[in-house]
Amino acid sequence: MCNAVGIIIGPLIGGYLAKPASQYPEYFGKIQFLIDYPYFLPCFIAGMINLSAVTVGFFFLKETLPSKTNLRNLPLDNESDEEVEEPDSQPEEIASQPKPKFSALFTPTVISVLLGSLLVFFQMSSLATLIPLFAYTRFEDGGLGLNLRQMGTALTTNGFAAVIVQTATFPYLQRRWGTMKLFRSVLLIWPLVFALLPMIRWVVKQQRDVSGIDAGSKAAMVGLIFVLAIKSFGKMSIVCLTLLVNSAAPSASTFGALNGLAQSCSELARTFAPFITGAIFSISIKQQYLNGNLIWLCGLLD
Numbered sequence: 001m002c003n004a005v006g007i008i009i010g011p012l013i014g015g016y017l018a019k020p021a022s023q024y025p026e027y028f029g030k031i032q033f034l035i036d037y038p039y040f041l042p043c044f045i046a047g048m049i050n051l052s053a054v055t056v057g058f059f060f061l062k063e064t065l066p067s068k069t070n071l072r073n074l075p076l077d078n079e080s081d082e083e084v085e086e087p088d089s090q091p092e093e094i095a096s097q098p099k100p101k102f103s104a105l106f107t108p109t110v111i112s113v114l115l116g117s118l119l120v121f122f123q124m125s126s127l128a129t130l131i132p133l134f135a136y137t138r139f140e141d142g143g144l145g146l147n148l149r150q151m152g153t154a155l156t157t158n159g160f161a162a163v164i165v166q167t168a169t170f171p172y173l174q175r176r177w178g179t180m181k182l183f184r185s186v187l188l189i190w191p192l193v194f195a196l197l198p199m200i201r202w203v204v205k206q207q208r209d210v211s212g213i214d215a216g217s218k219a220a221m222v223g224l225i226f227v228l229a230i231k232s233f234g235k236m237s238i239v240c241l242t243l244l245v246n247s248a249a250p251s252a253s254t255f256g257a258l259n260g261l262a263q264s265c266s267e268l269a270r271t272f273a274p275f276i277t278g279a280i281f282s283i284s285i286k287q288q289y290l291n292g293n294l295i296w297l298c299g300l301l302d
Contacts (some may be wrong), residue, residue, distance in 0.1 A: 126299065166239070
């Protein structure tokens, strides 16, 4: 849910605040700093949001590690035992459990879940890189030719759709189908998105040929919003993965280690996916492999 809200706000910040001197010349057109650094303003705003999150987390979030929470509950020298609140039994029980060996975490079920996490986040990171590139690239060069505002508006709809999916659709489907069946079903959405994206360009071409460039831009906006709405259903796989990771844990004391491994797999995918996807997209467009459709074929096979 919080991720979806971020997806709503983030594209608006990037789309409407990038290049402020050219987008809002009456307000920022004479500020040389913003002319020289056209992406400073959205980066600064995003950085301040991150700084606020760090500040709130540092001062207001409570420690959950059992050994630390138990230490906090120890009485001071001038306090009586009656003045100290008894800690919850659950952290004590978890802390008292023997710590399993790290190698014991890698059961077949855990390995399958971690591999699934790696692949799903690779797909997501690839699309997160590819969609803005495809949307912003000139139509003559193989993209959709949208401007920054149009991209920001279109990408924001992905956040609104994700809010609806996460709050209404996911709970119903998860109760009805179960986590594993739902996870397997929503995985089919990713290749569907890779198949639909190049079809947007085909529709845009027809509209441009018949009704002109403006009609083509409107078609690109409608098509991209439609595909992003479908993509938001695929993001249910992330919630499913979180549930599967916790259910695959050998014991409650391994939740932290196992979630850390799953997060490492997702970050590994986020590290390499943008580079690989961007390189394939560039080669696909410049060399016109499969008429510029090599990237979409790779996405389908992935």
